[in-house]
Amino acid sequence: MQRILSHQLSAHVGEDVRIAGWVHRRRLLKSVAFLIVRDSAGLAQVVVTDPAVRAELGELGEETVVEVSGTVVANPTAPAGVELTAPTVRPLGPPAVSPPFDLYRPALTASLPTQLDHASVALRHPTRAAALRVSAAAVAGFRAALDARDFVEIHTPKVVGSSTESGANVFALDWFGRPAYLAQSPQFYKQLMVGVFERVYEVGPVFRAEPHDTVRHLAQYTSLDAELGFVADHRDVMVVLRDTLAGMLGSVTERAGAALATLGVTAPEVPAEIPAVHFTEALGIAGAPADEPDLAPAHERALGEWARREHGSEFLFVTGYPMAKRPFYTHPDPARPAYSNGFDLLFRGLELVTGGQRLHRHADYLAALAARGEPVEPYAGYVDAFRHGMPPHGGFAIGLERFVARLTGATNVREVTAFPRDLHRLTP
Amino acid sequence: MQRILSHQLSAHVGEDVRIAGWVHRRRLLKSVAFLIVRDSAGLAQVVVTDPAVRAELGELGEETVVEVSGTVVANPTAPAGVELTAPTVRPLGPPAVSPPFDLYRPALTASLPTQLDHASVALRHPTRAAALRVSAAAVAGFRAALDARDFVEIHTPKVVGSSTESGANVFALDWFGRPAYLAQSPQFYKQLMVGVFERVYEVGPVFRAEPHDTVRHLAQYTSLDAELGFVADHRDVMVVLRDTLAGMLGSVTERAGAALATLGVTAPEVPAEIPAVHFTEALGIAGAPADEPDLAPAHERALGEWARREHGSEFLFVTGYPMAKRPFYTHPDPARPAYSNGFDLLFRGLELVTGGQRLHRHADYLAALAARGEPVEPYAGYVDAFRHGMPPHGGFAIGLERFVARLTGATNVREVTAFPRDLHRLTP
Structure with a gap:
C-alpha cells in the first residue's frame, strides 16, 4: 500500500x-x-x-x-x-529520545539559544519550519522574476585572494599555504559577468566577520545578488528590484501560503512604484541633522513609519547616499557628485537591500581608489577588466534572512536561519 | 527609442x-x-x-x-x-583595450591558463558563455524536478566547527579566534533537515583541499545535493535521481538550446530506467580483479562503454560498493553487510553522482564510528540528532561542473567554470 x-x-x-x-x-x-x-x-x-x-x-x-x-x-x-x-x-526505528522542549505546543517555549543548540529538532516545530518554507519560496520567486527578465544564474568563488569591499571583517584562511579570504560578497564577480551575459544573478553564502552580536547580523548569510548592464542610471535598477520583490512576495503567497497561515502573517503589497526619497530629504523626514552622513537604525524606523503613513507602503527607497559612505565602485550622481547613484531599500523601517549604479570606466576606478588612498594592486584582477569594455550597469543585494525575518515578524534573524553562524556559534 | x-x-x-x-x-x-x-x-x-x-x-x-x-x-x-x-x-564608454586573444574567432586559441587568467573577457567568447548557460539551465532543471516532488530548498553552513567526512583535504580558517573548516559537503545538514521537511535539496559551494592538479578536480565546486526520507532503500533514491537528471537535461534542451547549438552538442536521453550493475558484476565487466576494492577511472571508462554498447545508455548505476570504501554514514546492504546500499552514477564513463541510503539509527552511528576507530565527539551535534527519530533516508550529490563538462565534451572542468579555484589558482 x-x-x-x-x-x-x-x-x-x-x-x-x-x-x-x-x-x-x-x-x-x-x-x-x-x-x-x-x-x-x-x-x-x-x-x-x-x-x-x-x-x-x-x-x-x-x-x-x-x-x-x-x-x-x-x-x-x-x-x-x-x-x-x-x-x-x-x-520505523527505535523509540526516540524526547527533545528538550515540547514540539506539540503552539509555540516553542525554550529560549532561542536552547533552540539553536538543538536546531535539528527545534526546526521540526511547525513555526520554525514554516519560516524556512517562506524562505525557500522567496528564493524561488527571486529566481523566477529574474529568469523572466533574461538574467543568467552564476556561481562565483567564495574564497578570494585579497579582501574585498573593505579590509575589515574578513575571515582569513590558509589556501594551500597562501593567505586567502572568504568572500564578503559576489560584488566584483557579478559585475564582471555583466560583461558576459549583461544580466546575472547569484544566490549564495557571503561571509562577514562581524564582531557585533546583534539581532540582525550573521557571520554567514544568504545573499540574493543581481546585476544588470545597459542601464541609464540607478533608477533602472530600482525598477528591476521592485519587480523582483513583487515576484518574491507573490511566490511566498503562492508556494508557502500554508506556512504564512501557520505564522499568522500575510505578504504585503509591493506598490507599482515604490516611493523614493533622496538622502537629504530622508534626513529631514527622520528628524536627523542635515549634516548627518548616514542613517542610523532609529532614522530608518522613522522613515519606515513615514512611508506607511504618507504612502501606505511597507517599502521605501532612499536614494543618493553620500559618496563618502558608499564603496569605491559606486557611481556618483553626475548632477551632485558628492551624492551617489546608490540606494537602500527599507522594508518596514529596516535596511533590506543595498544597490546602485556602479562605475564602468577603468579610469574612474583608478581615480576612485586614489581618492580614497587605496592601492590598485589588491583589486587588479577586477579593475583591469574594465579596460575591456563594460556597459553602464548596476545591481542590488538582498539579505535573505533579513527579508524573511521582517516578513514573518521575527525579531532575530537567527529564528529564520536553519543553522546560524555568528561570533559565538559555530555548531551545530 | x-x-x-x-x-x-x-x-x-x-x-x-x-x-x-x-x-x-x-x-x-x-x-x-x-x-x-x-x-x-x-x-x-x-x-x-x-x-x-x-x-x-x-x-x-x-x-x-x-x-x-x-x-x-x-x-x-x-x-x-x-x-x-x-x-x-x-x-557608451572609452575605447576598449583589446583582449589578449580574439573573441571573434570560432574557437579561443589561447591556452586554458591564459583564458583563466583573463576570465572576465575569455568568458565573453560564445563557446565559453554557452557552457555557462548550459550550467544555469541544468541547475534550473535540478530545482524544478525536485520542487515538483515536494522537496524544500535549504541553505546550510559553509563553515563548520569540525572537519567532516574525513580529516584530510579540508581548508582551515580562523573563526573569531577559534579553529574552523570550510564544509566539504552539506551531507550532515541535509540529513538533519530530512527530519524537518522529509525531502530537501541544496545548491551551493563545497570546498575540497585537493592536493591533486587534475582535469576533474576543483577546490571549490557547485554541489547539487538532495536527500529524502521514508525510502525503502537506495533504489528509491535512484528513481528520484533518474527523474532529476531527466529534468536537468530537459531544462538544458529547453532553456539553453541555442547554447547547445553553439557547442554543437545535443543532450542525451535518460532511459526510463537507468541500467544498474552491482559492484561485484562491475569489476567483471571492467576486467578488474575480483578483489579490487574500488573502481579506477579506467574501469569507469570501460563500464561506460559497456553501458552504451549493451544498453544504449550514456548512464550507468553501479550499486553495492564495498562498505570499506564508503563513508561511515553509509547504510549496509542488509543481505550482504560487506557491501553498501550506496551507488555511483557514471555518465559517459565518469563518476558524476555519489549517493545511497544512510544509517538512520543512533546506535548504528555509534557502531559505525567505533568500527572505524573514529571518536564520536567531533560528530556529536550530528550523531545526537539521530536519537530524536529519523526515518530511513538517502540522497545524492551531483557535481555541477563535471556534469556540464561531460555534457558539453569539455575535457577540463575549468572550461565550464567561470572563475575556477584550485591548487594553483586563487585569482581572478
Whole structure:
C-alpha cells in the first residue's frame, strides 16, 4: 500500500491507507488514545482503542518515526475533519529520545539559544519550519522574476585572494599555504559577468566577520545578488528590484501560503512604484541633522513609519547616499557628485537591500581608489577588466534572512536561519 | 527609442531601431565597413558606408561598448538574414583595450591558463558563455524536478566547527579566534533537515583541499545535493535521481538550446530506467580483479562503454560498493553487510553522482564510528540528532561542473567554470 500524506486523508474517507511520520503527540485517555502523527504536509489524528496497540504506543516517545495503517473516517471534530481508526502502528526505528522542549505546543517555549543548540529538532516545530518554507519560496520567486527578465544564474568563488569591499571583517584562511579570504560578497564577480551575459544573478553564502552580536547580523548569510548592464542610471535598477520583490512576495503567497497561515502573517503589497526619497530629504523626514552622513537604525524606523503613513507602503527607497559612505565602485550622481547613484531599500523601517549604479570606466576606478588612498594592486584582477569594455550597469543585494525575518515578524534573524553562524556559534 | 536585442532584429525589417553591445569584430573594406555587435542574445551585422561613421569605427577597438541606431534591412547573406544600415554609432564608454586573444574567432586559441587568467573577457567568447548557460539551465532543471516532488530548498553552513567526512583535504580558517573548516559537503545538514521537511535539496559551494592538479578536480565546486526520507532503500533514491537528471537535461534542451547549438552538442536521453550493475558484476565487466576494492577511472571508462554498447545508455548505476570504501554514514546492504546500499552514477564513463541510503539509527552511528576507530565527539551535534527519530533516508550529490563538462565534451572542468579555484589558482 502506497504511503499517503496527511493532507491527502480527506480524499480517502472509508478507505484503508498508510501514513508515516513522527509521533507529534500522544494523549492516553481512559478508554481511548489519540496519536497525532506529523509528516511533511501537516498533522494526522489516529484513534486507538485496541489495548494492545495502546500499550505499544506507551513505548513510543514523541518524535519516534512510525508508520500507521488504518481506515479513514470522517469526524468533524478531528483536526482536519478526518481521523485514522483501527490502526496498526509500526515504528520505523527505535523509540526516540524526547527533545528538550515540547514540539506539540503552539509555540516553542525554550529560549532561542536552547533552540539553536538543538536546531535539528527545534526546526521540526511547525513555526520554525514554516519560516524556512517562506524562505525557500522567496528564493524561488527571486529566481523566477529574474529568469523572466533574461538574467543568467552564476556561481562565483567564495574564497578570494585579497579582501574585498573593505579590509575589515574578513575571515582569513590558509589556501594551500597562501593567505586567502572568504568572500564578503559576489560584488566584483557579478559585475564582471555583466560583461558576459549583461544580466546575472547569484544566490549564495557571503561571509562577514562581524564582531557585533546583534539581532540582525550573521557571520554567514544568504545573499540574493543581481546585476544588470545597459542601464541609464540607478533608477533602472530600482525598477528591476521592485519587480523582483513583487515576484518574491507573490511566490511566498503562492508556494508557502500554508506556512504564512501557520505564522499568522500575510505578504504585503509591493506598490507599482515604490516611493523614493533622496538622502537629504530622508534626513529631514527622520528628524536627523542635515549634516548627518548616514542613517542610523532609529532614522530608518522613522522613515519606515513615514512611508506607511504618507504612502501606505511597507517599502521605501532612499536614494543618493553620500559618496563618502558608499564603496569605491559606486557611481556618483553626475548632477551632485558628492551624492551617489546608490540606494537602500527599507522594508518596514529596516535596511533590506543595498544597490546602485556602479562605475564602468577603468579610469574612474583608478581615480576612485586614489581618492580614497587605496592601492590598485589588491583589486587588479577586477579593475583591469574594465579596460575591456563594460556597459553602464548596476545591481542590488538582498539579505535573505533579513527579508524573511521582517516578513514573518521575527525579531532575530537567527529564528529564520536553519543553522546560524555568528561570533559565538559555530555548531551545530 | 527602446533598445532591442540582436535576435529581435528580424521582426523589425524596414524600421529604425537601436541596439547596444560590444564591438565583436570590424571589417574595414574599401568601400564599406562591417561592424559586428555582440549582445546577450547573439550577433548583429551593421553596414557602414558613411565615411565619417567609418572613421569613428576605426577608433573603437574590439570590446568597446557601443549603441547603434539604424534601419533594419533584410539581407539573406547576412548572418541572421538582416543587417542594420545607415547607422549612427555612439560609444557608451572609452575605447576598449583589446583582449589578449580574439573573441571573434570560432574557437579561443589561447591556452586554458591564459583564458583563466583573463576570465572576465575569455568568458565573453560564445563557446565559453554557452557552457555557462548550459550550467544555469541544468541547475534550473535540478530545482524544478525536485520542487515538483515536494522537496524544500535549504541553505546550510559553509563553515563548520569540525572537519567532516574525513580529516584530510579540508581548508582551515580562523573563526573569531577559534579553529574552523570550510564544509566539504552539506551531507550532515541535509540529513538533519530530512527530519524537518522529509525531502530537501541544496545548491551551493563545497570546498575540497585537493592536493591533486587534475582535469576533474576543483577546490571549490557547485554541489547539487538532495536527500529524502521514508525510502525503502537506495533504489528509491535512484528513481528520484533518474527523474532529476531527466529534468536537468530537459531544462538544458529547453532553456539553453541555442547554447547547445553553439557547442554543437545535443543532450542525451535518460532511459526510463537507468541500467544498474552491482559492484561485484562491475569489476567483471571492467576486467578488474575480483578483489579490487574500488573502481579506477579506467574501469569507469570501460563500464561506460559497456553501458552504451549493451544498453544504449550514456548512464550507468553501479550499486553495492564495498562498505570499506564508503563513508561511515553509509547504510549496509542488509543481505550482504560487506557491501553498501550506496551507488555511483557514471555518465559517459565518469563518476558524476555519489549517493545511497544512510544509517538512520543512533546506535548504528555509534557502531559505525567505533568500527572505524573514529571518536564520536567531533560528530556529536550530528550523531545526537539521530536519537530524536529519523526515518530511513538517502540522497545524492551531483557535481555541477563535471556534469556540464561531460555534457558539453569539455575535457577540463575549468572550461565550464567561470572563475575556477584550485591548487594553483586563487585569482581572478
